[in-house]
Amino acid sequence: MRSIDRRTFLKASAAAAVVAAPAAATTAQAAPAITTPVTATAAQGVTKTLARYLVNARYEDLPAAVKKEGTRTLLNYVGVAVGGSHHETVERAVAALGPFSGAPQASLLGRRERFDIMTTAFINGASSHIFDYDDTHLKTIIHPAGPVVSAILALAEYRPVSGKEFLNALILGVETECRIGNAVYPNHYDTGWHITGTAGVFGAAAAAGKLLQLSEQQMIWALGLAASQPVGLRESFGSMNKSFNPGRAANNGLFAAVLAAQNYTSSEGMIEARRGWANTISTKQDYLQITEGLGSRYEAALNTYKPFACGIVIHPAIDAAIQLRNQNKLTPQQIDRVELRVHPLVLELTGKKTPQIGLEGKFSVYHSVAVALIDGAAGEKQYSDRAVRDATTIAVRDRVNATVDAAIRPEQVDMTVFTRDGRTLHRFIEHAVGSVEVPMTDAQLEVKFADLVEGILSKPQARRLMDLCWQVEALPAAGAVARAGVAGA
Amino acid sequence: MRSIDRRTFLKASAAAAVVAAPAAATTAQAAPAITTPVTATAAQGVTKTLARYLVNARYEDLPAAVKKEGTRTLLNYVGVAVGGSHHETVERAVAALGPFSGAPQASLLGRRERFDIMTTAFINGASSHIFDYDDTHLKTIIHPAGPVVSAILALAEYRPVSGKEFLNALILGVETECRIGNAVYPNHYDTGWHITGTAGVFGAAAAAGKLLQLSEQQMIWALGLAASQPVGLRESFGSMNKSFNPGRAANNGLFAAVLAAQNYTSSEGMIEARRGWANTISTKQDYLQITEGLGSRYEAALNTYKPFACGIVIHPAIDAAIQLRNQNKLTPQQIDRVELRVHPLVLELTGKKTPQIGLEGKFSVYHSVAVALIDGAAGEKQYSDRAVRDATTIAVRDRVNATVDAAIRPEQVDMTVFTRDGRTLHRFIEHAVGSVEVPMTDAQLEVKFADLVEGILSKPQARRLMDLCWQVEALPAAGAVARAGVAGA
Numbered sequence: 001m002r003s004i005d006r007r008t009f010l011k012a013s014a015a016a017a018v019v020a021a022p023a024a025a026t027t028a029q030a031a032p033a034i035t036t037p038v039t040a041t042a043a044q045g046v047t048k049t050l051a052r053y054l055v056n057a058r059y060e061d062l063p064a065a066v067k068k069e070g071t072r073t074l075l076n077y078v079g080v081a082v083g084g085s086h087h088e089t090v091e092r093a094v095a096a097l098g099p100f101s102g103a104p105q106a107s108l109l110g111r112r113e114r115f116d117i118m119t120t121a122f123i124n125g126a127s128s129h130i131f132d133y134d135d136t137h138l139k140t141i142i143h144p145a146g147p148v149v150s151a152i153l154a155l156a157e158y159r160p161v162s163g164k165e166f167l168n169a170l171i172l173g174v175e176t177e178c179r180i181g182n183a184v185y186p187n188h189y190d191t192g193w194h195i196t197g198t199a200g201v202f203g204a205a206a207a208a209g210k211l212l213q214l215s216e217q218q219m220i221w222a223l224g225l226a227a228s229q230p231v232g233l234r235e236s237f238g239s240m241n242k243s244f245n246p247g248r249a250a251n252n253g254l255f256a257a258v259l260a261a262q263n264y265t266s267s268e269g270m271i272e273a274r275r276g277w278a279n280t281i282s283t284k285q286d287y288l289q290i291t292e293g294l295g296s297r298y299e300a301a302l303n304t305y306k307p308f309a310c311g312i313v314i315h316p317a318i319d320a321a322i323q324l325r326n327q328n329k330l331t332p333q334q335i336d337r338v339e340l341r342v343h344p345l346v347l348e349l350t351g352k353k354t355p356q357i358g359l360e361g362k363f364s365v366y367h368s369v370a371v372a373l374i375d376g377a378a379g380e381k382q383y384s385d386r387a388v389r390d391a392t393t394i395a396v397r398d399r400v401n402a403t404v405d406a407a408i409r410p411e412q413v414d415m416t417v418f419t420r421d422g423r424t425l426h427r428f429i430e431h432a433v434g435s436v437e438v439p440m441t442d443a444q445l446e447v448k449f450a451d452l453v454e455g456i457l458s459k460p461q462a463r464r465l466m467d468l469c470w471q472v473e474a475l476p477a478a479g480a481v482a483r484a485g486v487a488g489a
Numbered sequence: 490m491r492s493i494d495r496r497t498f499l500k501a502s503a504a505a506a507v508v509a510a511p512a513a514a515t516t517a518q519a520a521p522a523i524t525t526p527v528t529a530t531a532a533q534g535v536t537k538t539l540a541r542y543l544v545n546a547r548y549e550d551l552p553a554a555v556k557k558e559g560t561r562t563l564l565n566y567v568g569v570a571v572g573g574s575h576h577e578t579v580e581r582a583v584a585a586l587g588p589f590s591g592a593p594q595a596s597l598l599g600r601r602e603r604f605d606i607m608t609t610a611f612i613n614g615a616s617s618h619i620f621d622y623d624d625t626h627l628k629t630i631i632h633p634a635g636p637v638v639s640a641i642l643a644l645a646e647y648r649p650v651s652g653k654e655f656l657n658a659l660i661l662g663v664e665t666e667c668r669i670g671n672a673v674y675p676n677h678y679d680t681g682w683h684i685t686g687t688a689g690v691f692g693a694a695a696a697a698g699k700l701l702q703l704s705e706q707q708m709i710w711a712l713g714l715a716a717s718q719p720v721g722l723r724e725s726f727g728s729m730n731k732s733f734n735p736g737r738a739a740n741n742g743l744f745a746a747v748l749a750a751q752n753y754t755s756s757e758g759m760i761e762a763r764r765g766w767a768n769t770i771s772t773k774q775d776y777l778q779i780t781e782g783l784g785s786r787y788e789a790a791l792n793t794y795k796p797f798a799c800g801i802v803i804h805p806a807i808d809a810a811i812q813l814r815n816q817n818k819l820t821p822q823q824i825d826r827v828e829l830r831v832h833p834l835v836l837e838l839t840g841k842k843t844p845q846i847g848l849e850g851k852f853s854v855y856h857s858v859a860v861a862l863i864d865g866a867a868g869e870k871q872y873s874d875r876a877v878r879d880a881t882t883i884a885v886r887d888r889v890n891a892t893v894d895a896a897i898r899p900e901q902v903d904m905t906v907f908t909r910d911g912r913t914l915h916r917f918i919e920h921a922v923g924s925v926e927v928p929m930t931d932a933q934l935e936v937k938f939a940d941l942v943e944g945i946l947s948k949p950q951a952r953r954l955m956d957l958c959w960q961v962e963a964l965p966a967a968g969a970v971a972r973a974g975v976a977g978a
Contacts, residue, residue, distance in 0.1 A: 089753070102588075192765070228683075228733060229718070235762045236756045239754045239755050244753070267727070270730075273724045276724040280682060
């Protein structure tokens with residue numbers, strides 16, 4: 001459900017404002033935003049051009065900011081995958097698939113089972129998307145890490161690779177899926193496809209293929225076999241089938257790469273051919289988004305991370321509440337009332353006044369602002385069933401008022417807190433934390449990570465795991481990250 | 490490539506003539522042919538209606554003709570799967586996937602390896618489509634058995650089921666994929682999807698789900714997870730990716746059913762919902778094709794089998810040649826010349842005069858008629874590289890003339906053989922053998938089977954295996970079919 005919010009939010013938002021000037025990627029050039037559909041541009045040799053780039057791209061050529069963003073993508077991925085690892089969705093998948101798994105080649109993050117790399121890629125990928133709290137390429141709302149990192153982290157345990165090779169493959173995988181997503185978005189997504197699963201499979205195949213050192217021809221085939229296996233329809237949002245999609249995309253991409261490595265063939269132009277992927281699956285095909293500027297501008301540098309475990313539409317309000325709380329050392333008892341001026345979408349999508357269960361809390365701007373004022377956070381914990389029934393939270397929630405204001409953009413909010421001692425505290429948010437403009441800091445990513453893995457990994461283990469992610473470039477074998485993410489490791 | 494022929498052929502053909510009055514299914518009612526796209530009819534509860542039917546449908550309720558056709562479907566499947574089992578495509582798949590396979594739960598037909606059921610379903614499914622010689626539901630050109638039988642034959646080895654349960658699941662699986670195919674064909678196929686892989690995954694999920702005794706709710710989820718995993722684009726035709734598609738459809742459907750059995754959820758109406766499968770993947774949605782007459786008319790009774798290992802467009806000419814040869818005991822030396830009057834498509838698609846390799850022979854009506862006159866057959870053997878270079882064959886081939894005649898329908902041919910001793914032998918074919926109107930006889934299916942498995946299974950083993958297929962209803966455990974299909978069993 002939250003991704004629908006996000007999509008609607010972005011549609012309403014000024015596209016240029018959302019994608020321009022990535023703060024975390026100053027050396028990478030931002031791509032121009034696509035505002036109108038472009039059809040069938042430069043449909044020659046797209047698959048081949050992409051494959052050639054992937055095969056030749058070296059770690060040494062990556063700009064520092066891109067490497068840094070890749071590292072942040074890894075850390076955020078590991079946190080959400082461990083965080084989701086004991087959800088009922090994962091329990092059922094493990095029970096279902098365990099009997100068919102091959103040798104214990106790779107680790108389930110946050111758990112103790114080890115499965116073959118295909119099964120592991122599926123389960124870790126599903127786990128990473130369960131809270132809908134993973135990374136987001138805002139131009140396409142692809143969640144890039146789920147398909148890509150799930151595939152190569154499993155592979156890295158089976159076939160040792162250095163941290164540098166691993167990070168290079170991760171970035172190339174993210175680059176691939178986001179560029180292919182750009183080529184068909186928004187039409188493809190509007191039709192009903194879950195773009196994380198349909199574009200994601202290319203990312204997983206590209207990244208796994210890179211680690212398998214495929215030749216250019218083999219990479220063309222891997223992309224072709226990936227094109228044959230799109231995953232996911234938006235209709236499934238709200239069920240376990242949603243997190244199924246990045247998991248199966250990871251699995252399918254890995255499957256494609258492993259077959260291609262044995263010279264299992266496909267066609268030469270599966271992305272752009274007349275009856276190929278883009279023409280079959282989308283009414284928009286802007287192939288220059290795939291082929292232009294390869295190696296000079298990086299979509300992978302535009303990745304973002306959700307600071308709050310709810311729909312993006314209420315992130316500005318949560319951000320404002322946390323800032324006011326922290327700077328004024330507000331306690332719940334001090335709050336007389338809160339006045340919000342919000343974009344119309346906020347009440348349309350998250351106007352639930354009296355949520356009864358945790359999930360409903362995610363669709364309540366009132367609950368979200370209350371927990372942000374009380375806890376200074378809006379993580380999974382703040383959206384538990386217990387949290388929405390907490391007396392203090394309810395007391396604050398009932399003092400939150402929201403008014404629609406057409407002058408407020410979706411990424412903005414205007415908040416005023418009136419305290420019982422007569423103070424008037426005001427905050428206007430232009431862009432919430434977690435946007436491209438105001439990226440989460442490394443410290444904020446660590447807080448999110450620690451929050452997600454609490455109760456699954458010990459604090460020292462969580463610290464070790466974060467350090468391994470930050471230092472991935474220095475690792476002699478990247479599989480160490482996966483092994484350090486096992487429960488009790 | 491051959492499936493393109495078939496598609497074009499059927500398009501040019503009068504649809505009613507192709508699907509009417511199924512000779513092999515006199516108790517089953519033929520569905521009216523869809524000639525114009527119908528949009529969004531009866532989109533209420535399609536997935537649920539189908540799931541309820543699947544869960545409740547009993548073997549005892551199947552008409553005898555439907556059971557018979559299901560048995561023929563099984564026999565033909567086993568023959569083509571064994572036949573393809575040592576092709577380079579399968580060798581590469583086995584090499585690629587073996588390292589990741591789980592316990593040896595199921596048998597690769599025609600080989601000695603045993604893999605987990607998921608991997609086995611993929612490989613047997615690919616194997617069955619390699620020669621493009623498998624079964625065909627002519628209304629949709631779905632190859633029904635590859636996805637369905639590959640999934641449940643592997644499952645039957647892991648989780649023993651009676652032959653009756655197995656045959657019931659096979660028929661329900663074929664019914665499901667063909668009905669869903671009918672709902673979106675031809676638009677969906679015209680767009681570029683390989684319908685065997687996109688509709689096939691539903692058939693595999695339905696059949697596997699039936700054997701797993703899913704509840705109605707679980708079956709709804711299995712169909713939903715299947716909807717999330719369509720496989721295959723027509724662009725890949727001509728590469729190993731084509732046979733990949735039914736294999737992966739089998740694998741995906743099994744994956745869906747196994748997860749649903751552990752209550753891994755999906756949405757309730759994934760086939761028909763606004764953002765569901767049919768609306769996302771096709772511009773035509775005729776839902777009544779899925780829900781009407783469930784349990785009273787059977788698409789599964791309309792399955793057909795190719796008697797010749799080439800495009801359907803030249804089947805009438807081959808049929809005529811074999812009939813004239815057999816009835817007149819013709820030898821190559823007796824033939825002075827052959828005059829054919831054919832539909833324009835025949836020369837457009839198969840007008841190659843001097844094929845140099847076996848595959849080209851399949852696109853030569855001249856070569857095909859020559860081998861049919863000489864050998865009385867047109868199986869894989871007649872399309873080997875050696876066969877197209879054979880001196881006798883070339884001599885006859887060069888005496889075959891073909892003239893386009895607009896009065897000849899695609900399913901017809903008019904052939905006259907002039908012999909050196911002055912005879913004029915004439916044959917007009919209204920429908921070639923292998924059509925719904927003139928189905929292959931059981932004896933012809935056995936000849937095809939024996940031809941396909943020659944060199945892989947001994948003659949006694951082939952005989953035993955055919956007998957097991959014919960007697961599937963009487964088997965206490967259907968997995969016996971798979972075990973009897975192992976090389977050297």
